[in-house]
Amino acid sequence: MSHFLKEEAEPLDSKFYTAADEDFTYDAIVVGAGVVGPCIAKCLAQKGKKVLIVEREWQEPDRIVGELMQPGGVRALRELGMVQAINNINAQPITGYTVMYNGEKVTIDYSHKAKSGPLDLLSEDIVHDGNDKILPNDDTLNYDDFENNDRERGVAFVHGRFLTNLRNMCLKEPNVTPLAGNVIEVMKNKVGEVIGVRVDIPNGRGKCIFKAHITFVVDGVFSKYRRELASDFKTSTSSSFVGMSLFNAELPTKYNGHVILGTDHSPILVYQISPEETRILCAFNDKKTPPNITKWMQSSVQPHIPKCLRPSFDKALAEGKFRSMPNQFVTARQNNVTGLCVIGDALNMRHPLGGGGMTVGLKDTVLLMKMIGNLDFSDRETVLDELLDFHYERKKYDSVINVLSIALYSLFAADNEYLRMLQQGCFAYFQRGDDCLEKPVMFLSGVLPSPFLLTKVFFAVALYSIYLNYEKKGAVGFPVAFFQSFAILYTAAKVFTPYIYNEMIG
Numbered sequence: 001m002s003h004f005l006k007e008e009a010e011p012l013d014s015k016f017y018t019a020a021d022e023d024f025t026y027d028a029i030v031v032g033a034g035v036v037g038p039c040i041a042k043c044l045a046q047k048g049k050k051v052l053i054v055e056r057e058w059q060e061p062d063r064i065v066g067e068l069m070q071p072g073g074v075r076a077l078r079e080l081g082m083v084q085a086i087n088n089i090n091a092q093p094i095t096g097y098t099v100m101y102n103g104e105k106v107t108i109d110y111s112h113k114a115k116s117g118p119l120d121l122l123s124e125d126i127v128h129d130g131n132d133k134i135l136p137n138d139d140t141l142n143y144d145d146f147e148n149n150d151r152e153r154g155v156a157f158v159h160g161r162f163l164t165n166l167r168n169m170c171l172k173e174p175n176v177t178p179l180a181g182n183v184i185e186v187m188k189n190k191v192g193e194v195i196g197v198r199v200d201i202p203n204g205r206g207k208c209i210f211k212a213h214i215t216f217v218v219d220g221v222f223s224k225y226r227r228e229l230a231s232d233f234k235t236s237t238s239s240s241f242v243g244m245s246l247f248n249a250e251l252p253t254k255y256n257g258h259v260i261l262g263t264d265h266s267p268i269l270v271y272q273i274s275p276e277e278t279r280i281l282c283a284f285n286d287k288k289t290p291p292n293i294t295k296w297m298q299s300s301v302q303p304h305i306p307k308c309l310r311p312s313f314d315k316a317l318a319e320g321k322f323r324s325m326p327n328q329f330v331t332a333r334q335n336n337v338t339g340l341c342v343i344g345d346a347l348n349m350r351h352p353l354g355g356g357g358m359t360v361g362l363k364d365t366v367l368l369m370k371m372i373g374n375l376d377f378s379d380r381e382t383v384l385d386e387l388l389d390f391h392y393e394r395k396k397y398d399s400v401i402n403v404l405s406i407a408l409y410s411l412f413a414a415d416n417e418y419l420r421m422l423q424q425g426c427f428a429y430f431q432r433g434d435d436c437l438e439k440p441v442m443f444l445s446g447v448l449p450s451p452f453l454l455t456k457v458f459f460a461v462a463l464y465s466i467y468l469n470y471e472k473k474g475a476v477g478f479p480v481a482f483f484q485s486f487a488i489l490y491t492a493a494k495v496f497t498p499y500i501y502n503e504m505i506g
């Protein structure tokens with residue numbers, strides 16, 4: 001299978017070590033070529049900026065993260081002129097979600113494109129010649145369906161292949177200089193302004209300093225340099241995902257993301273990432289994985305796997321090739337250090353249950369380009385002013401994706417009487433269909449950036465849970481249901497309010 005532009009960029013040739021210039025002041029240094037780094041580097045280069053991008057591992061990574069992109073992420077890729085990064089990697093279209101709760105099932109199509117509003121493409125130096133649309137001849141993505149269907153589309157893929165395409169798009173730009181090396185220090189001057197980075201280059205060139213007007217820290221989930229913004233800028237972890245690859249799996253709904261929920265188990269995610277491979281991620285309610293993963297899988301996951309998935313699941317379980325990741329969470333801080341911009345997972349993380357990480361990172365890149373892309377980076381004070389505002393501008397979309405993912409996880413992973421009532425209410429709310437389905441799926445997709453509406457819908461779910469409880473208890477149980485209604489409302493507020501407050505006020 002051919003990867004996009006593979007012949008144009010040969011990873012790890014000598015240019016990854018020799019081209020970087022210690023005597024030159026770059027307009028920008030980008031630390032990290034994961035999902036977000038190459039997008040920033042490519043767009044800035046197209047704006048005429050000289051960019052050094054430093055990555056410690058240019059080989060195609062093999063990771064279990066960032067494999068399902070929500071429609072909001074696809075839209076951001078279009079706005080960046082980079083949507084063709086999903087071409088020629090055997091990506092799978094995603095048309096919506098199937099949510100299962102204690103064996104019952106609701107299928108939710110992504111919303112109509114017309115409801116998302118028009119795309120806000122970046123300027124013509126970046127978006128041109130149809131690079132806001134996928135390529136017409138792709139083995140697995142149907143152009144007509146992807147471009148012309150009136151509903152939004154997401155996409156799932158093997159993460160490393162997608163990353164290779166993003167990196168190659170960035171490396172194609174003459175203004176981009178790639179460097180293979182480990183950034184070991186973010187350099188500051190005497191007044192605390194960032195002036196560049198120190199890089200450990202592994203081919204005998206040793207430790208070198210590179211200078212730039214601005215340094216973008218995009219070093220991802222385990223970021224070492226987010227603390228350059230504040231020493232207490234730390235992540236918290238309360239759960240982890242154990243993943244497996246299922247081969248030739250039969251999914252309950254073709255081309256859907258699947259969320260398997262239940263009163264007596266933690267959430268399970270399933271989505272197909274290539275014609276052969278399906279990813280399953282099983283949440284474990286602790287930052288460390290279970291001591292005996294096989295045993296835990298057998299007792300706490302296997303019984304809840306839908307029948308059609310069991311053959312591939314059982315086979316993978318028998319092979320025991322497990323991989324795990326901690327699910328970290330961190331609320332964004334303001335970029336308030338001259339010469340520095342922390343972005344991507346380094347800046348902000350949420351629970352991966354909603355599959356929103358890449359969407360937030362890519363939407364941040366679009367916004368950033370709009371705010372600072374045309375500025376002269378040597379005017380560091382003006383750039384800093386814009387970065388201070390960036391913190392507030394991004395809140396409307398990031399808060400919805402972040403809070404939804406964390407609130408949903410808290411709701412469906414924990415186990416107490418009132419949470420269970422809320423879970424049942426939430427699922428029954430989805431079963432009502434129409435607006436009760438469309439709004440939640442628009443929040444999840446990253447196409448409805450309205451924290452106010454999210455709050456309204458969340459408490460509508462809480463009220464519906466209370467109503468269902470009254471209905472269930474009947475006239476005889478009315479006094480009990482009356483008192484329980486306060487407990488349900490209190491539980492809902494406890495699950496939701498601290499997160500939305502932190503997002504909006506922080």
Ligand SMILES: Cc1cc2nc3c(=O)[nH]c(=O)nc-3n(C[C@H](O)[C@H](O)[C@H](O)COP(=O)(O)OP(=O)(O)OC[C@H]3O[C@@H](n4cnc5c(N)ncnc54)[C@H](O)[C@@H]3O)c2cc1C
Pocket residue numbers: 031032033034035036037054055056057064065066067068069070073181182183184218219220221224241325326327328343344345346352355356357358359361
């Ligand atoms: C279990 C799990 C599942 C997920 N699933 C999804 C999903 O389905 N959909 C979704 O949208 N999001 C998902 N995410 C989130 C998503 O993976 C991230 O939001 C996304 O990868 C962030 O991109 P990034 O560029 O900020 O960081 P990364 O993609 O992590 O890239 C960081 C890069 O920096 C490099 N680097 C780090 N330190 C240095 C250094 N010192 N010097 C040089 N280079 C360095 C790394 O090698 C890496 O290439 C998931 C996350 C987890 C934990």
